[in-house]
Amino acid sequence: MTNKHILLTLVLFTLSFFVSKSQTSLTSNLEKHVYTLASDSLQGRAAGTIHAQKAANYIINEWTDSDTDIHPDTTFMYSFGENDKYQNIVKIITGNDEKLKNEYIVIGAHYDHLGVKKGEIYNGADDNASGVATLIELGKALKKNQSNLKRSVMLVAFDAEEIGLVGSKHFINHTSATDMDIKLMFSIDMVGWYKASGAVNYAGTGTIKNGKELLKNPNLIPAGLNVSVKNFERSIFTATDTQPFAIKGVPTLAVTTGTKSPYHKPEDDAHLIDYEGMTLITEHLINLIGHIANDTEFNASGKIAKKHRENQLFTFGITGNLGTNYHHYTAGATDGKTASSSGIGLMSQVNFGRFAIRPEVYYEILNAKHPNGDISTNNLTVPISLVMQNMEGGAGVDVFLGGYYSYRFNGKQNGEKIDFVNTFNRNETGLTFGFGFQVKPFKIGFTSRQALTNFTQSPNSDNAHIRNRANYFTVSYVF
Ligand SMILES: [Zn+2]
Numbered sequence: 314m315t316n317k318h319i320l321l322t323l324v325l326f327t328l329s330f331f332v333s334k335s336q337t338s339l340t341s342n343l344e345k346h347v348y349t350l351a352s353d354s355l356q357g358r359a360a361g362t363i364h365a366q367k368a369a370n371y372i373i374n375e376w377t378d379s380d381t382d383i384h385p386d387t388t389f390m391y392s393f394g395e396n397d398k399y400q401n402i403v404k405i406i407t408g409n410d411e412k413l414k415n416e417y418i419v420i421g422a423h424y425d426h427l428g429v430k431k432g433e434i435y436n437g438a439d440d441n442a443s444g445v446a447t448l449i450e451l452g453k454a455l456k457k458n459q460s461n462l463k464r465s466v467m468l469v470a471f472d473a474e475e476i477g478l479v480g481s482k483h484f485i486n487h488t489s490a491t492d493m494d495i496k497l498m499f500s501i502d503m504v505g506w507y508k509a510s511g512a513v514n515y516a517g518t519g520t521i522k523n524g525k526e527l528l529k530n531p532n533l534i535p536a537g538l539n540v541s542v543k544n545f546e547r548s549i550f551t552a553t554d555t556q557p558f559a560i561k562g563v564p565t566l567a568v569t570t571g572t573k574s575p576y577h578k579p580e581d582d583a584h585l586i587d588y589e590g591m592t593l594i595t596e597h598l599i600n601l602i603g604h605i606a607n608d609t610e611f612n613a614s615g616k617i618a619k620k621h622r623e624n625q626l627f628t629f630g631i632t633g634n635l636g637t638n639y640h641h642y643t644a645g646a647t648d649g650k651t652a653s654s655s656g657i658g659l660m661s662q663v664n665f666g667r668f669a670i671r672p673e674v675y676y677e678i679l680n681a682k683h684p685n686g687d688i689s690t691n692n693l694t695v696p697i698s699l700v701m702q703n704m705e706g707g708a709g710v711d712v713f714l715g716g717y718y719s720y721r722f723n724g725k726q727n728g729e730k731i732d733f734v735n736t737f738n739r740n741e742t743g744l745t746f747g748f749g750f751q752v753k754p755f756k757i758g759f760t761s762r763q764a765l766t767n768f769t770q771s772p773n774s775d776n777a778h779i780r781n782r783a784n785y786f787t788v789s790y791v792f
Contacts, residue, residue: 339450340592344583346375346446347505347591350424351438351583358437359428360473360480361398368424368445369400372470375449376404393483394473401480402470404452408606410463416494418605419467419563420598421481421554422448422501423474427577438583439574443505445470447595454599464496464606471554474502481554485561496611497521498558499598501568507590509573512541513597517555519544520564522612528566533600538593545618559621564613568598619753620707628791629661630756632673636785640681640768643778652680652687654783660791662700669700671713679781686727694719696745696762707753714746717762741766741781749787756789 349355349371356364369390376388388404402424408414422444426437436442452468471480481500484490507513518524528542546555546567555565570590575581605611622628634656640649658675673696681688698715719741724731733739743765749758764780 336592336596339595340588342450343446343591343595344586344588346371346449347438347442347586347588348583350442350445351436351581353434353436355436357428357435358424358426360425360476361394362428364428365425365472366400369402369470369472372402372424372445372449376402376452376468391488393487394479399472399480399483401472401484404456404468406452406455406459406462406466406468408462408465409460413463413609414465416464416496417467418464418602419469419490419495419498419558420448420451420501420602421469421471421484421498423471423480423554425472425475425480427475433579435577435579436582438581438586439503439505439570440576440581441474441502442583443503443586443591444501444568447501447504447591447598450595451598451602454595455602458599458603461603462606463609466602466606467493474554478552478554478556482557485557495558495563496613497605498555498563498565499568499602500554500565501598502553503569503572503574503576504591504594505586506570506573507594508587510571512539512570513590513594514541514543514569514571515566516543516546516569517559517564517566517618518542519616520559520566520614520618522610522614524564524614527605527611528601530604533597533604535593535596535600538597540597545616546620547618548620556621559617562613562617565621568594570594622707622753626664627661628664629659630754630789630791631658632660632675632756632787632789633657634675634677634760634785634787636760636783638679638681638781638783640683640779641763641782643767643780648782649779650682652682654679654785656694656785658694660789664702667701667703669702669711671696671698671700671715673697677719679783681779681781683726683779688724688726688731690721690724690731692719692721692741696760698745704751708751710748710750711758712746712748715744716742717745718742736770737768738766738770741768743781751791754791756787756791758787758789760785760787 358365358368390400390402392400423441424445427435455466473479515528553567555567559565636654637651638654639651656675656677660673662669662671677692677694679690696717698713700711700713702711703709721739741764743763745762747760762783767778
């Protein structure tokens with residue numbers, strides 16, 4: 314071995330010592346945060362309780378006590394909600410490029426959990442002490458690296474996620490965030506079960522130009538970390554703090570190791586967390602955010618997950634319906650017996666928040682029992698409805714009321730063509746009303762329809778004026 318080799322060995326040894334030391338301290342910091350936030354003394358951090366406030370104080374202390382240069386105005390807590398019972402905590406790391414510093418990367422993690430139920434404490438170590446621990450360490454690392462950041466980074470510990478994304482909704486709707494140019498939002502939610510899930514997942518790469526390449530960039534991924542990506546958040550049953558941002562058109566990434574942990578169970582405890590995995594994820598995020606903050610090419614793709622497309626002015630879809638139809642006699646004793654109705658067509662909707670206008674067009678076959686023989690008509694029907702809806706994140710309910718026009722282009726009675734010149738009317742108008750519910754991309758509804766115009770041109774002795782009445786279910790696929 315030459316002296317050169319000995320020197321090199323020494324240098325490498327010293328380097329690896331420092332690298333492993335910094336890793337160790339990151340790991341032990343993450344561990345400390347999770348054990349503190351998920352300890353029984355914090356009683357599950359239910360939003361609006363003194364225990365959630367303790368958690369909030371812990372986060373703000375960690376950020377302001379860090380050994381980096383402290384500007385007190387860059388870390389603050391603000392209260393909101395009834396009696397100011399909720400708190401979001403914000404840390405701003407201002408970028409150093411004159412222009413780009415006005416653009417923000419927002420990194421969020423919710424710190425509340427479920428509290429105590431039936432005497433059992435839900436500590437929420439994975440959900441979401443793990444995300445908050447990561448957020449705290451990201452805040453410290455990025456602050457240290459502030460002089461190398463062109464864009465600004467805003468870290469937010471959200472309150473009240475578990476009770477309906479209250480903290481993140483408040484942040485985006487009631488603070489100066491409404492005027493902020495947010496380039497990208499990360500929500501770190503449940504990142505403590507890396508080994509069990511085999512990868513950290515970033516859902517939402519489709520919202521960013523070249524998002525997949527960016528997230529899979531090997532130069533940014535620490536050795537040993539497996540990264541998986543999803544173009545868009547898909548699950549209609551889960552939501553995280555990305556939602557209120559995505560609805561505003563902000564590109565979002567949901568960062569998670571999935572639901573391998575005892576999700577929303579009292580067993581979600583600190584000793585089950587994979588701290589080595591969290592260390593790798595935190596290192597990846599530090600690299601990634603550092604890179605994005607300086608990437609002048611970084612931009613939104615303009616695409617947004619289906620389940621986040623709430624405020625689209627226009628929506629449209631394909632629709633099918635199946636139900637019954639019968640003849641209602643405007644004079645005389647009885648109504649006709651029911652027969653089937655079916656149709657297929659297109660629906661569209663123009664949305665104005667709570668209200669919408671829904672024009673549809675479909676081809677339908679209406680059957681009816683008639684004393685002189687069963688009648689079947691082929692129709693082109695155009696309903697237009699006024700809709701009242703309560704939609705949130707692509708799911709919700711609606712009720713509607715409207716009218717329709719129907720053109721019978723042909724029809725048969727007992728297999729014989731029916732006569733639209735002398736016996737029956739070609740055109741029909743009437744009223745529709747009904748209700749529906751939607752979990753994007755599907756929509757299911759019920760419609761009741763009543764003709765206001767007569768099917769027969771003139772009444773005869775055994776047959777008073779008759780009008781169609783249809784009741785049917787609709788299933789639509791909304792694009
Ligand atoms: Zn969560």
